[in-house]
Amino acid sequence: MDFKKILLAVDESENAMRAVDYVGRIVSDGTSFQVQLLCIERLPHRDLYPDEDTWKKACEVARSDMKAFMNKARDRLVKLDVPDSAISEQYVTSCISPFTDTAPKCSRGTSVAHEILEALKAGGFGTVVVGRRGVSKAEEFLFGSVSNKIIHSAKDCTVWVVS
Amino acid sequence: MDREFRDLVRYHLPDFPIRRIGRLVRDTTDFTSIGYGDVIALGDNHYMVFRDEAERRFGLEDFKFWVKRCKCLETGEPAILKLVFHEEFTQQIGPMKIRSFRSETKEARILDLVRNDPRFMHGFSLLDDAGNLVRVIEIIRGKQMDTIIEDLPGDHLEYFKTKLHEMLTLFITACEAIDFLHDNGERHGDIRRDHLWMETRTGIMRWIDFDYAYEAHANPFALDLFGLGNSLLFVVGKQVFTPPLYKDMEGANNIIPEDFSLIFKNRLVNLRRLFPYIPKELNTVLMHFAAEAEIYYDSVEEFLDDLRPCLAHLPKA
Numbered sequence: 001m002d003f004k005k006i007l008l009a010v011d012e013s014e015n016a017m018r019a020v021d022y023v024g025r026i027v028s029d030g031t032s033f034q035v036q037l038l039c040i041e042r043l044p045h046r047d048l049y050p051d052e053d054t055w056k057k058a059c060e061v062a063r064s065d066m067k068a069f070m071n072k073a074r075d076r077l078v079k080l081d082v083p084d085s086a087i088s089e090q091y092v093t094s095c096i097s098p099f100t101d102t103a104p105k106c107s108r109g110t111s112v113a114h115e116i117l118e119a120l121k122a123g124g125f126g127t128v129v130v131g132r133r134g135v136s137k138a139e140e141f142l143f144g145s146v147s148n149k150i151i152h153s154a155k156d157c158t159v160w161v162v163s
Numbered sequence: 164m165d166r167e168f169r170d171l172v173r174y175h176l177p178d179f180p181i182r183r184i185g186r187l188v189r190d191t192t193d194f195t196s197i198g199y200g201d202v203i204a205l206g207d208n209h210y211m212v213f214r215d216e217a218e219r220r221f222g223l224e225d226f227k228f229w230v231k232r233c234k235c236l237e238t239g240e241p242a243i244l245k246l247v248f249h250e251e252f253t254q255q256i257g258p259m260k261i262r263s264f265r266s267e268t269k270e271a272r273i274l275d276l277v278r279n280d281p282r283f284m285h286g287f288s289l290l291d292d293a294g295n296l297v298r299v300i301e302i303i304r305g306k307q308m309d310t311i312i313e314d315l316p317g318d319h320l321e322y323f324k325t326k327l328h329e330m331l332t333l334f335i336t337a338c339e340a341i342d343f344l345h346d347n348g349e350r351h352g353d354i355r356r357d358h359l360w361m362e363t364r365t366g367i368m369r370w371i372d373f374d375y376a377y378e379a380h381a382n383p384f385a386l387d388l389f390g391l392g393n394s395l396l397f398v399v400g401k402q403v404f405t406p407p408l409y410k411d412m413e414g415a416n417n418i419i420p421e422d423f424s425l426i427f428k429n430r431l432v433n434l435r436r437l438f439p440y441i442p443k444e445l446n447t448v449l450m451h452f453a454a455e456a457e458i459y460y461d462s463v464e465e466f467l468d469d470l471r472p473c474l475a476h477l478p479k480a
Contacts, residue, residue: 047266047376050249110348110383138426141459142259142389144382149461 003126003158009038009116009146012069015131019162020073023129024080035087036123037073039066040107040115041094056098063099067091090119113149120157128154132163168209172202175236176211185212190293194229194246202236203244205297206289209236210244218357243286243300245270245374254377257426261386263352263377267296270374273349274298282340284360284371303371305363308334308394309356312401319438322401328477331445333361334398335470337368338391342463345384352376354390356397388460389426392452395470396424396432399445404431412437421455428454442476444469 008023010016020037027033043062049055070089078084092115093099095106107115120128132147140148147161168187172179185200187209197203203210210233217224229248234241250265271288278285286300315326337359341351351358352375360369377386397403406429409415414436422433431437432453435446448469451460460466 044378045376047269048264048378108348137454137456138257138259141425141456142256142261142382142385143379144385 001126001156001158002124004033005123005125006033006035006127006129007038007116007120007123007125008035008073008129009040009119010069010073010131011039011042012065013131013133015133015163016069017073017076017131019129019131019160020076021080022160022162024077024082027086028081033082033086035077035082036125037070037077037087037089038092038116038119039070039090040092040112041066041097042107042109042112043094043097046096046098052098059098090123092119111149113144113146113153116146116150117153120154125157127158127160129160129162132161134163168202171209171236172211175209175239176234179211189291191244191246191291191295191297192293194231194248197231197246203231203233203291203297205244205291205299208238210234210242210299211236212244216243241302243302245298245300247295247297254375256386256389257424257428259426261377261379263375265374266376267298267374269349269352269376270298270372271296273344273373274300276344276347276349280340280343281362281365281367282336282343282369283373284369303360303362303369305360305369307357308337308359308361308368309397311361312398315401319401320440323438323440324478325480327399328474328479330398331470331474331477333366333368334395335467335474337370337394338463338467338470340368340370341387341391342467345387345463349373350376350384351387351390354387354394356394359394382461384462385459388463388466389452391463391466392449392460393424396430396434396449396452399441399449400431400434400438404434404437405429409437414439421453423454425452425454425456442473444476445473448473 023035043059046055074087077087092107093101093103095108130147130150135145151159169184172184183200188197188201188203197212199213201212212231212233214232215226215228216230216232217226229246231244233244247267248265252263254261254263274286277283284300284303286298288296288298291297312330315322344351351370351373353372358371360371362369418436422431422436424430424432432449435441
């Protein structure tokens with residue numbers, strides 16, 4: 001397990017940016033760290049919109065926001081002295097989208113945590129980092145908690161949860 | 164045209180009062196204006212509208228103006244027409260609010276998926292002349308699951324000894340139906356015990372109303388599981404127990420805050436406090452929905468894996 005190979009899972013939230021900040025500060029002084037920014041695309045579901053056009057527009061906005069966040073996160077890491085060459089990005093598009101993506105792998109959207117862990121295994125990462133919203137038990141039960149699921153399910157790796 | 168349409172009604176419904184024959188509706192967009200005596204044209208069929216459907220909740224009639232009780236003129240069959248009402252609303256579940264939507268496309272898709280599955284209501288969808296996706300639903304002749312259980316005579320012990328095994332067996336089949344939806348990437352969206360009907364003729368449990376959609380990413384099936392947990396609580400308890408209902412019962416003094424629902428703080432989940440004969444295994448399944456729970460079910464499959472073995476611990480009538 002190479003704990004210096006870090007998978008930093010982000011969405012477009014403030015908690016995710018806190019995780020980016022934390023990773024930047026931790027790894028900036030060290031050498032041979034590698035950081036991969038991972039974003040599992042979460043597009044709004046078609047069922048939530050009255051027609052295709054409205055849905056497509058909402059998806060365009062969501063995708064644009066997530067990609068902008070990835071750029072911002074990368075800039076932030078560089079600003080914290082993480083070498084640009086040590087940073088990579090992985091953007092996993094949603095399988096259910098109005099776009100004609102041709103990516104070899106897409107997100108089914110049924111479990112973000114599971115998809116993060118799949119990426120962890122596939123990429124041979126030793127550390128996974130996620131932000132945490134800080135939810136109540138009831139909220140966790142009804143809405144789920146990516147960080148809690150990762151804590152419970154991750155194997156053979158280090159988990160950093162930044163709240 | 165008007166005359167042809169009136170002749171059609173008179174031919175198929177000779178007893179219908181001529182004065183009350185309304186409009187022929189081909190565009191259902193303005194669903195609130197469609198009422199008794201109007202006829203909705205869909206595909207090759209015509210549906211005489213009798214009334215708006217209503218749901219009885221908390222003792223009040225809640226009228227659904229977009230759902231019409233009809234009769235198909237050509238086939239003579241009764242039907243429910245669900246017209247397009249793409250409503251956005253907030254579901255209040257305990258202290259939490261969930262942004263929800265009424266989606267005709269979701270319901271139409273599920274109707275196609277379960278076309279040959281008796282565990283669900285049946286129907287089909289068609290576009291009206293304005294492109295509205297109207298769902299034509301077959302009427303289920305039967306009773307709501309909760310009404311059946313509530314109406315059973317006797318106290319809880321008698322229910323436990325004579326009926327719980329049977330009711331739980333039926334409920335498990337209903338859970339398996341929801342598992343099937345999830346396996347196919349769909350959610351019911353509005354699992355409540357009054358959305359589960361037992362068909363009189365077949366005795367099969369059938370789910371109704373699939374048009375709720377809601378935002379949920381990290382755990383998309385959790386709300387359905389929560390609904391199943393609530394329904395199970397009713398099936399096991401024969402009713403829902405809140406403090407005013409159990410305050411004089413034996414065992415009530417031992418109840419602690421952790422015994423209540425994680426979401427509804429006045430709903431008792433730890434039923435063994437009141438009914439110690441409930442098998443521990445079954446109570447443990449319930450306790451996954453209690454305030455003290457640390458681990459939640461992630462899937463209906465997990466829930467069923469724990470629930471099915473409980474049948475072996477229940478007396479058979």
